[in-house]
Amino acid sequence: MQKLIIRGGARAGGEISVQGAKNSALPLLAGCLLAGGETVLHNCPELSDVFAACRILSCLGCKCTFRDNTVTVDSTVITDCQVPDGLMREMRSSIVFLGAVLGRTGECRLTFPGGCELGPRPIDMHLAALKQMGARITEDHGYLCCTCPRGLKGTKITLSFPSVGTTENIILAAVLAEGETVIYNAAREPEICDLAGFLNLCGARIKGCGSGTVSIEGVKKLHGCEYSVMPDRIAAATLMAAAAATGGELGLLNARSGDLQSVIPVFEEMGCGVFPYKDRIFISCKKPLRAVKTLRTMPYPGFPTDAQAVVMAALTKAEGTSVIVENIFENRYRHVDELIRMGADIKTEGKVAVIEGVGSLYGANVRASDLRGGAALAVAAMGAHGETCLENVRFIDRGYESIEKTLNRIGGNVRRIQS
Numbered sequence: 001m002q003k004l005i006i007r008g009g010a011r012a013g014g015e016i017s018v019q020g021a022k023n024s025a026l027p028l029l030a031g032c033l034l035a036g037g038e039t040v041l042h043n044c045p046e047l048s049d050v051f052a053a054c055r056i057l058s059c060l061g062c063k064c065t066f067r068d069n070t071v072t073v074d075s076t077v078i079t080d081c082q083v084p085d086g087l088m089r090e091m092r093s094s095i096v097f098l099g100a101v102l103g104r105t106g107e108c109r110l111t112f113p114g115g116c117e118l119g120p121r122p123i124d125m126h127l128a129a130l131k132q133m134g135a136r137i138t139e140d141h142g143y144l145c146c147t148c149p150r151g152l153k154g155t156k157i158t159l160s161f162p163s164v165g166t167t168e169n170i171i172l173a174a175v176l177a178e179g180e181t182v183i184y185n186a187a188r189e190p191e192i193c194d195l196a197g198f199l200n201l202c203g204a205r206i207k208g209c210g211s212g213t214v215s216i217e218g219v220k221k222l223h224g225c226e227y228s229v230m231p232d233r234i235a236a237a238t239l240m241a242a243a244a245a246t247g248g249e250l251g252l253l254n255a256r257s258g259d260l261q262s263v264i265p266v267f268e269e270m271g272c273g274v275f276p277y278k279d280r281i282f283i284s285c286k287k288p289l290r291a292v293k294t295l296r297t298m299p300y301p302g303f304p305t306d307a308q309a310v311v312m313a314a315l316t317k318a319e320g321t322s323v324i325v326e327n328i329f330e331n332r333y334r335h336v337d338e339l340i341r342m343g344a345d346i347k348t349e350g351k352v353a354v355i356e357g358v359g360s361l362y363g364a365n366v367r368a369s370d371l372r373g374g375a376a377l378a379v380a381a382m383g384a385h386g387e388t389c390l391e392n393v394r395f396i397d398r399g400y401e402s403i404e405k406t407l408n409r410i411g412g413n414v415r416r417i418q419s
């Protein structure tokens, strides 16, 4: 088990490049399956979830190599249609392989993904959409067995909620389906546009990404391509929160301010100066932080649920009372008890968290229980007096490249130890 030992107190400073987006790299890797040739993905973050996705591709018969943030996938030959149980359990988001495997091979077998640290992670919308496209899906002893004897057919699908994963799964299943598929109330996250950009470069015909209505004209075959993963907007928000929590200032290179249109105003309300340029963002948080009246997490372009925890970490020291309403996941406040151990004053009731700003936080022994909650504890520790021991670093490693290197590069004092 690995831990981080974080000595807080230094102001964040300097410039840092933002990593490639985990939540784009994963569906892009699933998309490589459809190319039927060699695809090269640059700016791919070095994360345990990315390695898990590469292992899934290899189990399905692809040749997959990862070197210096570039993944090369040769999906000419597919030898299996089953996603290994261990990998399904290790990474819930591997459900996004369902659409790609079905689209490429016409069948797929995978373990029913269990709930996870954020609460139940149902896939009812994924399955309903694929059934509408002609897939036959049965559950057998915890396994999902999916076939489409007459191939997948394009159709019109209206989502009851703009689910990111469901939108991605439909797109992946539709690019090689017969006819046109139209998704109404589609998710509008930038990662969806990244997936469409990649697949269109492989020869797909996808329109409307970023709007609520996406159309996919099925084609017979795709081909390989070379593509670069978009910058990680949540990693950028995490670094902004580190600047706010330490009263520092940072230059974020490769950050796309267009992806952070609902995040930047929150830091400005906190009293930070945020100066977006074409491919970088400068943030200065030298003034005492102010509370944020009400912060609601919403589907894109609203405030992202994935940035909720790290912003909360910064708000623990903001003058006044902040209110956060978590509208996306049921159980996304597991970092709260750990922040309270560090001296934060937070009360939660269902979706609502009320944060009373305190003068300072103090180092403590804390435990991560999910990816973004773990990042929030690291951000809080950067701005706390004294030393914090952060356990279960593996959760953070799922989504942040070398978290200790990143934090040390912006002025932190962070050591990773084996316990």
Ligand code: EPZ
Pocket: 022, 023, 024, 026, 093, 120, 121, 122, 123, 124, 125, 126, 127, 161, 162, 163, 164, 165, 166, 305, 306, 328, 329, 330, 371, 372, 399
């Ligand atoms: C993606 O998860 C992201 N993961 C999540 O990031 C992110 O929090 C989420 O989108 C929302 O933006 C990846 O991209 C790998 P959803 P996903 O389907 O696709 C409910 C992180 O920290 N729902 O938009 O699972 C679901 O329970 C991760 O990087 C159904 O009810 O999110 C949730 O309440 C965490 N039935 C809501 O919709 C379904 O069939 C949003 O889920 C599917 C979803």
